[in-house]
Amino acid sequence: MTAANAAAQETGSIRGKVLDDSGDYGFQGARVEIKTLDRSTTTGRQGQYLFRNVPVGSYSINVNYLGAATEQIEVNVTAGETVMANAVLDQSVNEFSDMLVTGQAAGKAAAVNRERSAISNIEVLSSDAIGDFPDQNVAEALARVPGLSVARDQGEGRFAVIRGISPNFNSTTINGVQVPSPENDTRAVNLDVIGSGLTESVEVTKSVTPDMSANAIGGNIEISTLNAFDLGNSTSFSLEGSHEEVSGETSPRVEFTTTRLFDVLGGTDNFGIAASVNYFDREFAVHNIESGVWAETESPSNGGTFRAAQEMEHRDYVLNRERLGGTVSFDYSPNPNSEYYLRTVYSEVEEFENELENPYKFEDGNLTALDDNGATFEDGAIERVGKSSTGTQQIYNVQLGGKNELDDWTLEYSTAYSEASDETPDTMESVWLGEGLTMGYDVSGNRKKPDLFVEGEGNDASTYQLDAFEDEDETTEEEQTSLQFDAKRDILFAGNPSSVKFGAQARMVEKTNDLNLTVYDDFERTLTLDEFNWEGVDFPLGTFGPTPNNAQVREFFNENPDVFNANENETAIESRLEDYTLDEDIFAAYLMSESEIGRLSVLGGLRVEHTDVTQTGTQFTVNENVDDGAPQFEDLKADKSYTDFFPNLQMRYRFNDRFEMRGAITQTIARPGFEDAAARQAIEIEGSGADQEKVAEVGNPELDPLHSTNFDIEGTYYAGEGLGLVSAGLFYKQIDDFFVSTNVAGEPPFEDFDEVSQVVNGDTAEVLGLELNWVQQFGFLPSPYDGLIMTANYTRTDSEADVPFRDESIRLPKQAENIANASIGYDKYGISTRLAAQYRDDYFDEVEEPGDPAQDRFAGENLRFDLNTQIRIVEGWHATFNVINITEEPEYWYRGKSRYNSQYDQIGRTIEAGIKARF
Numbered sequence: 001m002t003a004a005n006a007a008a009q010e011t012g013s014i015r016g017k018v019l020d021d022s023g024d025y026g027f028q029g030a031r032v033e034i035k036t037l038d039r040s041t042t043t044g045r046q047g048q049y050l051f052r053n054v055p056v057g058s059y060s061i062n063v064n065y066l067g068a069a070t071e072q073i074e075v076n077v078t079a080g081e082t083v084m085a086n087a088v089l090d091q092s093v094n095e096f097s098d099m100l101v102t103g104q105a106a107g108k109a110a111a112v113n114r115e116r117s118a119i120s121n122i123e124v125l126s127s128d129a130i131g132d133f134p135d136q137n138v139a140e141a142l143a144r145v146p147g148l149s150v151a152r153d154q155g156e157g158r159f160a161v162i163r164g165i166s167p168n169f170n171s172t173t174i175n176g177v178q179v180p181s182p183e184n185d186t187r188a189v190n191l192d193v194i195g196s197g198l199t200e201s202v203e204v205t206k207s208v209t210p211d212m213s214a215n216a217i218g219g220n221i222e223i224s225t226l227n228a229f230d231l232g233n234s235t236s237f238s239l240e241g242s243h244e245e246v247s248g249e250t251s252p253r254v255e256f257t258t259t260r261l262f263d264v265l266g267g268t269d270n271f272g273i274a275a276s277v278n279y280f281d282r283e284f285a286v287h288n289i290e291s292g293v294w295a296e297t298e299s300p301s302n303g304g305t306f307r308a309a310q311e312m313e314h315r316d317y318v319l320n321r322e323r324l325g326g327t328v329s330f331d332y333s334p335n336p337n338s339e340y341y342l343r344t345v346y347s348e349v350e351e352f353e354n355e356l357e358n359p360y361k362f363e364d365g366n367l368t369a370l371d372d373n374g375a376t377f378e379d380g381a382i383e384r385v386g387k388s389s390t391g392t393q394q395i396y397n398v399q400l401g402g403k404n405e406l407d408d409w410t411l412e413y414s415t416a417y418s419e420a421s422d423e424t425p426d427t428m429e430s431v432w433l434g435e436g437l438t439m440g441y442d443v444s445g446n447r448k449k450p451d452l453f454v455e456g457e458g459n460d461a462s463t464y465q466l467d468a469f470e471d472e473d474e475t476t477e478e479e480q481t482s483l484q485f486d487a488k489r490d491i492l493f494a495g496n497p498s499s500v501k502f503g504a505q506a507r508m509v510e511k512t513n514d515l516n517l518t519v520y521d522d523f524e525r526t527l528t529l530d531e532f533n534w535e536g537v538d539f540p541l542g543t544f545g546p547t548p549n550n551a552q553v554r555e556f557f558n559e560n561p562d563v564f565n566a567n568e569n570e571t572a573i574e575s576r577l578e579d580y581t582l583d584e585d586i587f588a589a590y591l592m593s594e595s596e597i598g599r600l601s602v603l604g605g606l607r608v609e610h611t612d613v614t615q616t617g618t619q620f621t622v623n624e625n626v627d628d629g630a631p632q633f634e635d636l637k638a639d640k641s642y643t644d645f646f647p648n649l650q651m652r653y654r655f656n657d658r659f660e661m662r663g664a665i666t667q668t669i670a671r672p673g674f675e676d677a678a679a680r681q682a683i684e685i686e687g688s689g690a691d692q693e694k695v696a697e698v699g700n701p702e703l704d705p706l707h708s709t710n711f712d713i714e715g716t717y718y719a720g721e722g723l724g725l726v727s728a729g730l731f732y733k734q735i736d737d738f739f740v741s742t743n744v745a746g747e748p749p750f751e752d753f754d755e756v757s758q759v760v761n762g763d764t765a766e767v768l769g770l771e772l773n774w775v776q777q778f779g780f781l782p783s784p785y786d787g788l789i790m791t792a793n794y795t796r797t798d799s800e801a802d803v804p805f806r807d808e809s810i811r812l813p814k815q816a817e818n819i820a821n822a823s824i825g826y827d828k829y830g831i832s833t834r835l836a837a838q839y840r841d842d843y844f845d846e847v848e849e850p851g852d853p854a855q856d857r858f859a860g861e862n863l864r865f866d867l868n869t870q871i872r873i874v875e876g877w878h879a880t881f882n883v884i885n886i887t888e889e890p891e892y893w894y895r896g897k898s899r900y901n902s903q904y905d906q907i908g909r910t911i912e913a914g915i916k917a918r919f
Contacts, residue, residue, distance in 0.1 A: 012077040014051040015336060016085040018043050018063055024232045027089060029113030030065040038598050039497055042117035046229050052408060052490045053497070063087040064657070066116065067109035067723035067777065104834055105777055105789055105827045109723050110201070112775060119594070119603045119652045120209055121662055121712050121729070123147070125202040138202060138223060139191035145204055146773045146793035149819050149840045152891060154286045154317060155907035158192045162204065163731060164767055164797040164815030164843075165218030169670035169706075172221045174397050175343050178213060179223075180420035180478035182393045184513040184578070185675035191221075194325070194347050194395070200226045206731070207650060207664035207712045210592040210605035211486060211503060214646045217670045217708045217735065225345055227329045228259040228272025235259075240880060240914025245888075246906065247285035247318065253914070254279045270333045277326040286317040287541050288905040289449055293848060293855050294895050299370035307854070307900060308367065308375050312441055312452055313359040316539055316547075322350045340402040350392045356537060356547045357385040360439055360452055369440075374450075376440035382454060384432040384464050384529055386548035391424035401484075410488040418480040427472040430553050432464035432529045447899045448860075448892055452542055461546035464529035469520040469557065469564060474578075478511040498595035501605075505588045511674065515578040522565040532556070541906060573620055573631050573682075580678055582615040584671075592648070599654040607646040611671065614639050615701065617679035624686055636679040638701030644669055658720060662729075664712040672703040676739060676759040695755045704761050708735045714771070723777035723789075731769045737761040740803045742850070765801035765812060787828025795819040805850035816843040816859075830872030838864045845893060857902050860892035876919060882912040 018030040026047020033040040034051065036059060043049045054077045063071040068089040075085045110126035123145045139157030143150040150157040151167065159167035167188035172179045179189045203222040205212065212220055235258045243250040257276040261269040292311035299306055325347040333339040365380025401414025439454040457463045486503035534549035557564065592605025619634045626632065650664040678699035686693045714729030740762035745753040771793070778788040796818055800809040818841035825834035840862045848855040865886040870878045888909050893902040 013082040018047040029117045121206040123204040162218030169217040171216045177416040182420040182422040184476040210590040210607040228274040231259040236918040238916040244284040246908030249283035251282045272331040274329045280323040291901045301369040310363040316356045318354045320352045337405040345397045355387040373444040374442040386550045387429040388550040389427040412486040422476040425473045429470045431468040433467035434463040461530040461533040466527040472517040474515045482507045509584040511582045517574040519570040520564040580617045585612045601652040603650040610643045619681040621683040638679040661715045677703045694753045706737045722779035727773045729771045733767040735765040738765040763802035767799045769797040789825045792822040811844040816841045833869040854896040884910040
């Protein structure tokens with residue numbers, strides 16, 4: 001008999017589940033311990049756990065799930081056999097037996113237990129066990145996570161910023177498969193496309209492990225969808241109305257989810273189907289005032305020097321965003337050691353946008369008066385702009401895979417196909433120009449909301465003539481095929497439970513962009529705005545004045561095409577320059593090991609990723625000395641390959657049952673954005689001889705990825721009673737080869753150019769941060785206070801990035817120095833309510849002029865309050881009432897200092913009411 005066989009004869013296995021008292025729901029993240037052996041494990045998604053290589057004998061197993069009483073079960077291990085030992089959590093300490101299954105306390109308990117079970121630093125947002133997730137989309141939900149903020153678009157969360165790192169440098173996965181981006185110029189996934197009704201949980205990994213993609217400087221956002229083994233046999237639906245106060249519109253939202261378990265091939269409840277669909281037809285409005293550069297200017301009226309706005313504009317948006325999403329999952333588990341699945345996710349946002357703009361071109365006029373409170377100009381120009389567009393963004397993912405446990409081996413494998421697209425087939429813009437106007441602005445009343453004015457004929461629609469018209473359609477598509485294989489073997493290393501895991505992944509991406517834009521700037525007759533004027537604009541931020549009726553302009557264009565003469569040169573330039581095809585193949589392999597050495601857990605490994613990029617784009621040259629300045633086009637092709645290695649070491653030490661610490665040293669990567677690294681060149685040449693001027697704006701296919709070395713340390717204390725914790729953590733990132741835009745004229749191959757704008761690899765950026773988190777359910781208090789649950793978190797982040805065009809370093813874009821969240825909730829007597837506050841400090845947004853820090857754009861601080869309430873009507877039925885942005889907090893951007901407006905968005909309050917039911 002071999003030593004291995006002898007060892008197998010002397011040991012057995014323990015397998016089981018941690019369930020609620022109905023036996024329908026399993027609890028993930030519960031800690032299961034055999035204290036006499038100093039061994040522990042945590043439960044998986046359906047509450048399952050497994051101990052291998054347990055010496056023959058009798059044992060007491062402790063099951064600890066934060067928020068419930070500790071359970072103890074007795075088992076007897078027989079040589080070469082697997083003993084089944086399920087645990088049922090005792091919820092009798094709570095007034096309602098479903099307190100860990102439904103409501104916000106259940107969601108928070110599920111999240112905290114999963115976070116506790118992980119070696120790495122993760123944050124979890126969890127629905128409760130019946131799939132109730134309280135936010136409109138995934139981006140809005142992430143705003144509540146420590147260390148995260150959300151970049152909003154027109155008042156709605158869109159991109160997640162992790163620890164001050166741009167959304168472009170984070171990764172997003174659905175059921176473990178990386179999600180392609182539907183937009184043409186970014187790798188960031190706009191999370192507003194993914195409705196919360198499709199989501200079982202969201203897990204943010206801040207220190208990624210070797211079996212995860214290294215393309216995650218800030219971290220990875222994993223979105224898990226529902227499956228039938230999560231919920232058993234269930235059906236739920238919700239019907240809500242959402243009233244947005246700025247537009248005055250009420251919009252419907254519907255969600256329906258059903259899960260079913262079936263007996264297949266002699267098994268019991270071993271085949272599951274889960275299907276979920278949600279629909280939200282949201283109508284809303286946004287009003288704003290925007291400003292361009294504020295230049296130091298000498299006043300002609302008093303001789304002083306003040307910063308004067310060169311351009312300002314009113315903007316009015318009326319939008320309709322129609323969301324449709326669905327997921328269907330098939331899961332088959334023929335025995336406890338095998339499972340197979342087919343998972344599909346589809347999400348679509350169709351948006352109609354009617355946009356009206358009034359740019360006041362102050363720099364085109366003559367300044368007649370200027371002081372700190374405003375300015376007046378003569379002979380200035382105003383454009384009345386109308387723009388309408390219809391676009392559809394889609395994300396589709398299908399994944400086929402399985403998992404098998406073979407003795408000490410666990411094998412996992414999957415293949416997936418994903419699509420993302422952004423189609424805007426019908427975009428129209430008309431520009432109506434009025435000149436010779438007396439106009440100006442006044443900021444004496446409110447510097448964030450300048451008052452724009454124009455005198456006399458500037459208020460007459462007949463003053464404005466059609467100056468330009470554009471008709472556009474654009475399609476961006478990204479297709480991704482991925483393969484993944486993972487093998488894990490459980491071993492004993494020096495008598496300690498350990499594992500070795502290795503695997504390989506391949507991801508093949510093809511991305512294309514096709515823009516067709518026709519520019520019209522010559523017309524057979526003079527068209528004036530009074531023929532198309534619309535006087536129905538309700539604009540609370542000032543006097544909007546005459547404006548085009550977009551529908552009427554579109555109808556006229558369709559019926560009178562002979563009136564419009566296209567500019568062939570501009571049309572060719574605009575249509576070809578943005579077109580590209582990109583193929584990116586990433587092949588990865590890794591080796592890692594985990595070991596439980598008493599109270600110490602250690603994870604270490606190495607990942608290698610090889611990247612091949614092939615792309616095609618366009619170069620155009622406009623030389624006024626050649627063919628009368630007609631653009632000359634040339635196809636560009638570029639290839640780049642590189643290989644990177646990512647060592648990884650992470651540890652967790654449990655000092656006792658209440659206090660533990662985590663630490664990690666990791667390396668990650670961020671590949672260049674599609675626009676920055678594009679094979680694209682726009683060259684313009686004017687004059688000749690000594691007076692010749694050559695300027696260009698070019699992509700950089702040779703741009704290297706940036707690399708980050710990351711350090712994390714965190715300590716967490718868990719309260720002795722109920723659900724409660726306090727944690728504090730520090731993180732540091734050193735980012736090399738940071739991306740910066742600069743002038744590379746004079747450098748090869750642009751030695752004879754006067755100005756060339758290109759993104760290049762810069763020097764080093766650093767990020768240093770502190771994260772604090774507190775969660776407390778007050779179940780230990782006397783009734784009625786035992787229904788209280790409170791949370792609070794705070795993140796302080798500092799960053800510095802060295803750039804070639806500044807003597808002083810700058811902050812990283814999108815990095816807020818202070819982020820805080822707090823909530824107070826109540827979960828009892830059939831009422832579940834939560835009042836939440838989200839605070840974000842100001843952050844650096846972008847460089848406007850490299851040589852003038854005073855023109856840098858910043859986002860102002862933002863404090864927002866939301867209320868979520870559910871009231872139980874009868875068993876299984878709830879009434880819902882939510883108020884979003886209670887205080888109507890606006891969004892504000894500024895130039896250099898908060899007194900100089902860049903953008904002010906008026907965002908209204910949204911009130912939602914409806915019903916939810918589950919059977």
